[in-house]
Amino acid sequence: MTDRPLRADARRNRERVLAAAQEAFAAEGLSVPLDEIARRAGVGAGTVYRHFPTKEALFEAAILDQVEKITAHARDLTTADDPGTAFFEFLEQLVLQGGVKRDLADALRANGGDYPRTVSRDLEAALATLLSRAQQAGAVRPDISVGDLLTIIKGIFLAAHDAGATPGLRERTFAVMTDGLRTSR
Amino acid sequence: MTDRPLRADARRNRERVLAAAQEAFAAEGLSVPLDEIARRAGVGAGTVYRHFPTKEALFEAAILDQVEKITAHARDLTTADDPGTAFFEFLEQLVLQGGVKRDLADALRANGGDYPRTVSRDLEAALATLLSRAQQAGAVRPDISVGDLLTIIKGIFLAAHDAGATPGLRERTFAVMTDGLRTSR
Amino acid sequence: MTDRPLRADARRNRERVLAAAQEAFAAEGLSVPLDEIARRAGVGAGTVYRHFPTKEALFEAAILDQVEKITAHARDLTTADDPGTAFFEFLEQLVLQGGVKRDLADALRANGGDYPRTVSRDLEAALATLLSRAQQAGAVRPDISVGDLLTIIKGIFLAAHDAGATPGLRERTFAVMTDGLRTSR
Amino acid sequence: MTDRPLRADARRNRERVLAAAQEAFAAEGLSVPLDEIARRAGVGAGTVYRHFPTKEALFEAAILDQVEKITAHARDLTTADDPGTAFFEFLEQLVLQGGVKRDLADALRANGGDYPRTVSRDLEAALATLLSRAQQAGAVRPDISVGDLLTIIKGIFLAAHDAGATPGLRERTFAVMTDGLRTSR
DNA sequence: GATGAATGAGCATTCATTCAT
DNA sequence: AATGAATGAATGCTCATTCAT
Numbered sequence: 001m002t003d004r005p006l007r008a009d010a011r012r013n014r015e016r017v018l019a020a021a022q023e024a025f026a027a028e029g030l031s032v033p034l035d036e037i038a039r040r041a042g043v044g045a046g047t048v049y050r051h052f053p054t055k056e057a058l059f060e061a062a063i064l065d066q067v068e069k070i071t072a073h074a075r076d077l078t079t080a081d082d083p084g085t086a087f088f089e090f091l092e093q094l095v096l097q098g099g100v101k102r103d104l105a106d107a108l109r110a111n112g113g114d115y116p117r118t119v120s121r122d123l124e125a126a127l128a129t130l131l132s133r134a135q136q137a138g139a140v141r142p143d144i145s146v147g148d149l150l151t152i153i154k155g156i157f158l159a160a161h162d163a164g165a166t167p168g169l170r171e172r173t174f175a176v177m178t179d180g181l182r183t184s185r
Numbered sequence: 186m187t188d189r190p191l192r193a194d195a196r197r198n199r200e201r202v203l204a205a206a207q208e209a210f211a212a213e214g215l216s217v218p219l220d221e222i223a224r225r226a227g228v229g230a231g232t233v234y235r236h237f238p239t240k241e242a243l244f245e246a247a248i249l250d251q252v253e254k255i256t257a258h259a260r261d262l263t264t265a266d267d268p269g270t271a272f273f274e275f276l277e278q279l280v281l282q283g284g285v286k287r288d289l290a291d292a293l294r295a296n297g298g299d300y301p302r303t304v305s306r307d308l309e310a311a312l313a314t315l316l317s318r319a320q321q322a323g324a325v326r327p328d329i330s331v332g333d334l335l336t337i338i339k340g341i342f343l344a345a346h347d348a349g350a351t352p353g354l355r356e357r358t359f360a361v362m363t364d365g366l367r368t369s370r
Numbered sequence: 371m372t373d374r375p376l377r378a379d380a381r382r383n384r385e386r387v388l389a390a391a392q393e394a395f396a397a398e399g400l401s402v403p404l405d406e407i408a409r410r411a412g413v414g415a416g417t418v419y420r421h422f423p424t425k426e427a428l429f430e431a432a433i434l435d436q437v438e439k440i441t442a443h444a445r446d447l448t449t450a451d452d453p454g455t456a457f458f459e460f461l462e463q464l465v466l467q468g469g470v471k472r473d474l475a476d477a478l479r480a481n482g483g484d485y486p487r488t489v490s491r492d493l494e495a496a497l498a499t500l501l502s503r504a505q506q507a508g509a510v511r512p513d514i515s516v517g518d519l520l521t522i523i524k525g526i527f528l529a530a531h532d533a534g535a536t537p538g539l540r541e542r543t544f545a546v547m548t549d550g551l552r553t554s555r
Numbered sequence: 556m557t558d559r560p561l562r563a564d565a566r567r568n569r570e571r572v573l574a575a576a577q578e579a580f581a582a583e584g585l586s587v588p589l590d591e592i593a594r595r596a597g598v599g600a601g602t603v604y605r606h607f608p609t610k611e612a613l614f615e616a617a618i619l620d621q622v623e624k625i626t627a628h629a630r631d632l633t634t635a636d637d638p639g640t641a642f643f644e645f646l647e648q649l650v651l652q653g654g655v656k657r658d659l660a661d662a663l664r665a666n667g668g669d670y671p672r673t674v675s676r677d678l679e680a681a682l683a684t685l686l687s688r689a690q691q692a693g694a695v696r697p698d699i700s701v702g703d704l705l706t707i708i709k710g711i712f713l714a715a716h717d718a719g720a721t722p723g724l725r726e727r728t729f730a731v732m733t734d735g736l737r738t739s740r
Numbered sequence: 741g742a743t744g745a746a747t748g749a750g751c752a753t754t755c756a757t758t759c760a761t
Numbered sequence: 762a763a764t765g766a767a768t769g770a771a772t773g774c775t776c777a778t779t780c781a782t
Contacts, residue, residue, distance in 0.1 A: 005237045009761075010766055033751065044768045046754085051766095055752065093232025094309075147348070148357050155344030155358070159336045173340070176326075195741070218776060220744095229743040231780080240777065393769070403755060405765095414764040416759085425756065446669050511731075518727045521718045525728070533706045537692030543710070544697075550735025564782075565745055588772060599747045600774080606745095610773065 014051045016041040021062040025103035063107045067123055074126035084139025087130050088178055095174050105157035108150055141183050189314035199236045201226045206247040259311035269324025272315050274336055280359050290342035326368050384421045386411045391432040395473035437493055444496035454509025457500050465544050475527035511553050569606045571596045576617040579659035602658025618662045622678055629681035643733055644686050652730050660712035663705055696738050
């Protein structure tokens with residue numbers, strides 16, 4: 001009667017693959033060989049492909065969690081009383097949250113042309129709202145687009161990843177960015 | 186038997202390789218195949234390896250020139266009358282100069298490994314002077330280190346390259362950065 | 371515990387697999403992945419293997435039906451009044467019947483290996499009768515054996531499949547074959 | 556002064572690869588793994604790719620020799636006095652020449668849609684001339700196109716390959732084909 | 741010294757077959 | 762018995778590096 005007879009195993013494996021992928025992608029970005037991920041997950045390469053049709057798909061799935069949380073947060077702040085505060089709070093959350101996310105950097109690459117544009121659509125939309133409200137409220141310089149903003153964030157991720165564990169670096173980098181984004185007086 | 190000026194030949198080859206490498210790396214970053222560089226230089230792959238033990242070594246060498254010029258420029262500005270102006274002028278030169286320098290981005294990377302940390306020593310020193318003078322003059326926020334600054338520049342390069350030919354993006358990004366670097370009023 | 375008519379279920383499954391295999395093989399030949407057949411049949415790959423030890427075995431089984439029908443037809447015509455007409459009518463039926471039978475082509479292949487030589491024994495026998503009667507009646511050239519004939523039919527199938535949907539091609543090819551088979555005058 | 560210093564080696568290898576490819580393709584058609592060819596040639600896979608950019612290219616090259624000879628022969632016969640004899644002589648040469656050519660069969664596949672259409676262009680042209688002259692001379696049935704003819708030849712190759720070494724089979728098959736092609740009286 | 745040919749490990753992806761549930 | 766998940770060997774192709782000439 002229980003209607004998940006052996007799915008349990010598959011789900012376990014799927015999650016192991018996903019976990020391995022998240023870890024690997026977070027640490028090294030898209031360049032991790034898929035076989036490596038399979039090995040870390042303790043499964044054959046074929047198993048990875050059973051769950052994810054493509055390396056790209058695996059990557060998107062590995063990112064999805066993070067992006068969804070971030071997006072949800074952005075949406076919440078969309079209706080905040082103080083658009084300026086909301087905007088900067090969001091950025092702080094995004095940029096300073098977890099560890100160094102090489103994968104997020106790769107995810108945001110999209111613009112250039114090829115990769116996981118899919119994933120970030122909603123996030124981009126929410127961020128656009130956040131940004132324009134903050135601009136209308138006079139809290140953020142008006143000459144900046146969402147694209148610009150994403151590029152800047154991307155840059156911070158990439159650079160911060162490369163810079164490794166330098167203490168306080170992300171915070172200071174973030175401070176420069178936010179100050180640069182405020183309406184110049 | 187013939188006693189030709191071999192050294193001259195060798196030097197010429199080295200320079201052709203270097204030039205080809207610079208061009209190729211600037212356009213596409215580290216990912217250019219070495220064979221491609223050899224072909225563009227009109228030499229065999231073996232010749233590249235005679236002069237540079239490794240693709241990495243070639244890359245560092247290809248960057249060196251640029252970095253040296255930039256460094257020289259930084260040193261010149263070190264004694265300028267207006268430290269604030271000098272500082273920002275330098276940044277503008279660095280960030281907005283030629284096309285998208287994918288190689289510089291790649292060059293400023295790599296601390297996880299071991300890469301061009303070597304290369305940029307002198308540049309870093311000159312930039313340190315430029316920065317601290319500008320800070321002492323009250324033109325630049327005091328909570329920023331040279332490392333922070335390099336990270337930020339790196340980020341702009343990487344992100345801008347990925348963003349491709351988006352018009353005005355580098356300029357706006359640059360504006361955010363500079364405004365963020367100024368002493369907050 | 372439940373004592374369901376398992377055999378019936380199994381038989382149903384076997385037939386669904388077979389039907390799916392026939393359809394798939396007819397359309398694309400041996401190259402269809404077994405998983406695809408399982409999916410079309412609505413069963414798991416394991417089930418396919420329970421009924422057929424090997425992809426090859428499944429293929430032979432999938433062909434068997436058709437071959438048996440063809441064989442039956444051949445046997446019927448064996449006693450026809452006009453052996454010449456019977457022979458050519460049979461060929462027409464065989465070659466021009468349904469769509470392009472990629473599977474029949476693949477079936478008639480494979481002697482290099484070991485394949486359906488098995489399958490076609492009876493067909494070959496019936497066809498032999500048909501042929502020799504037609505030859506004795508003076509309607510078909512006498513220098514041709516059943517093996518030759520099968521090879522020629524095989525060739526038409528293979529070539530026609532590769533040629534795709536070229537209109538009229540099978541008909542013209544067939545015409546050449548039949549004219550070539552008639553007693554030369 | 557001799558201006559082929561080490562080309563000798565390369566040429567030798569290229570030829571070994573080509574020879575291995577010809578043998579392998581002739582025996583098994585396009586399906587032979589490229590690595591297998593490399594192994595038979597005693598070289599690494601990379602070496603094969605140095606000489607031929609693609610498996611397809613290697614295949615075309617392996618066929619080229621044969622096709623060129625055949626084409627040359629066809630062209631010669633284009634101006635023969637007796638178009639009918641010329642046509643059938645050509646077919647005989649083509650179909651009965653060497654051993655079983657699985658590769659030629661694959662080469663003629665083109666129609667279906669994807670493969671080495673390139674190679675056979677000239678052959679097709681020459682054959683077209685041969686055919687239409689023979690048709691105008693009343694030696695060959697008028698309802699047949701070059702495409703039909705190529706399909707038929709293709710079929711004979713494929714079928715003959717599958718039929719293996721059956722003695723006289725190709726000859727009899729060929730006889731049926733030629734008789735079927737003659738103007739019916 | 742230079743050449744460019746050869747190597748071979750590496751990569752993403754597919755698929756027949758096996759096996760735990 | 763059935764399921765469908767897992768396996769792992771293949772496959773076409775790329776590229777840093779080595780080496781015979």
